[in-house]
Amino acid sequence: MKELTTKEVQQRLENNETLNLIDVRETDEVATGKIPGAMNIPLGLLEFRENELDKNKEYIMICRSGGRSGQATQYLEEQGFKVKNMAGGMLDWEGPVE
Secondary structure, eight states: OOEEEHHHHHHHHHTTOOOEEEEOSOHHHHTTOOOTTOEEOOGGGHHHHGGGSOTTSEEEEEOSSSHHHHHHHHHHHHTTOEEEEEETHHHHOOSOOO
C-alpha cells in the first residue's frame, strides 16, 4: 500500500496541487474538523459509493489515525483505483481544517 505523511499532503496542498481527498471517518467525527476540500465517505459506505469515484484520478484516503483509511486504501486498490493512505491521519495533521 502506498502512503503519504501528513506533512507531504500539507506540502502538496500548499503548492496548490489539486488533490482528491476522501475522509472515511464517520459524519460526527468529520464535523469536528476536516481538511478543506475533503469529501466525506464513511468507511462503511465506501463500497456503496465507489461509483462516485473516477479510476483515472488518484485519491488520498484520510481517517483519525490511518487505520480505517488503510482499510479503505486496500479495498479501493483491489477495485482498480489509484489510492494512497495518509499515514497518521487527522491526529498528526497540523494544517488547516474546516
